Amino acid sequence: xxxxxxxxxxxxxxxxxxxxxxxxxxxxxxxxxxxxxxxxxxxxxxxxxxxxxxxxxxxxxxxxxxxxxxxxxxxxxxxxxxxxxxxxxxxxxxxxxxxxxxxxxxxxxxxxxxxxxxxxxxxxxxxxxxxxxxxxxxxxxxxxxxxxxxxxxxxxxxxxxxxxxxxxxxxxxxxxxxxxxxxxxxx
DNA sequence: CCTAAGATCATCT
DNA sequence: GATGATCTTAGGC
Numbered sequence: 001x002x003x004x005x006x007x008x009x010x011x012x013x014x015x016x017x018x019x020x021x022x023x024x025x026x027x028x029x030x031x032x033x034x035x036x037x038x039x040x041x042x043x044x045x046x047x048x049x050x051x052x053x054x055x056x057x058x059x060x061x062x063x064x065x066x067x068x069x070x071x072x073x074x075x076x077x078x079x080x081x082x083x084x085x086x087x088x089x090x091x092x093x094x095x096x097x098x099x100x101x102x103x104x105x106x107x108x109x110x111x112x113x114x115x116x117x118x119x120x121x122x123x124x125x126x127x128x129x130x131x132x133x134x135x136x137x138x139x140x141x142x143x144x145x146x147x148x149x150x151x152x153x154x155x156x157x158x159x160x161x162x163x164x165x166x167x168x169x170x171x172x173x174x175x176x177x178x179x180x181x182x183x184x185x186x187x
Numbered sequence: 188c189c190t191a192a193g194a195t196c197a198t199c200t
Numbered sequence: 201g202a203t204g205a206t207c208t209t210a211g212g213c
Contacts, residue, residue: 042205050205060198077206078196084205094205124206164205 006069006142012150013068017043017091022159022175024085024093026151031130034103035147036120038095039177040184042162046090049167053090063138065089071146073127073137080124083132085141096123096163096174098130099182106131122184158187 013020021043029035044051052061052074063072064086072084072092084092098120100107107119107129120126127133141148156178161170163185176187 044205052205055199058198074205075195075197077194077204079194080206082205096205122206162205166204 006140009069009142009148010067013085013087015087017045017087017093018173020085020087021093021173022157023151024095025157025175025177026153026155028101028147028149029095029098030102030147031132031136032103032145033147034106034130036098036101037177038097039099039180039182040095040097041175042094042096043173043175044084044092044094046088048171050162050165050169050171051090051092053092064092066138067140069142070138070140071136073132073134075134076124081127081132081134082123083127083130083136094123095126097121097176097182097184098126099177099180100129117181121182125184160187 021041024038024041027038029038046053048054053064057065060074063070068087070086072086074082076082083095086092100116100119108114110131111119111129119129158176158178159172160174161172162174176183
């Protein structure tokens, strides 16, 4: 599975978000050469009260109902952007944290912060560091400016409850690389 | 260490 | 008009 192998990525993402989310831990994700290793994700499903897709399709969440392996970007709390990778219709994986590996200087400049551990430790921070905006909403992640590569080795994945929700707060669909210092919070 | 509040706006009711 | 898949700062212990 390589960058240009759109068919394989289609199949990879054409499954339930809760199945895809843990398998993305350890994958490499970059936008215009700026990014790193995915260390934290969360899954959102169609019948999930906490999911934006729960009440059906609207202009905002349109991308969640489009083809798999595309981006869904939304604004959070009027301030931050958050990046999801679309799986089956109405389901998506929220990318919550990266271990920065490439383009670190660009991230530092965008975030106005030296501390590498905190550059991408949270969905809003990550999007600021990678320059994610709604301009990327609905674009395929198998083509530039995205670059995505599968994990080089099986990751040791832990799980826990999702963060910041008021509904379905006890579903353990948060996944993370065990012991990584780049998580938004300890698992 | 911790909890609390403010920033700020697209979306939905 | 209320809400939120967040982050930062300020202040208490």
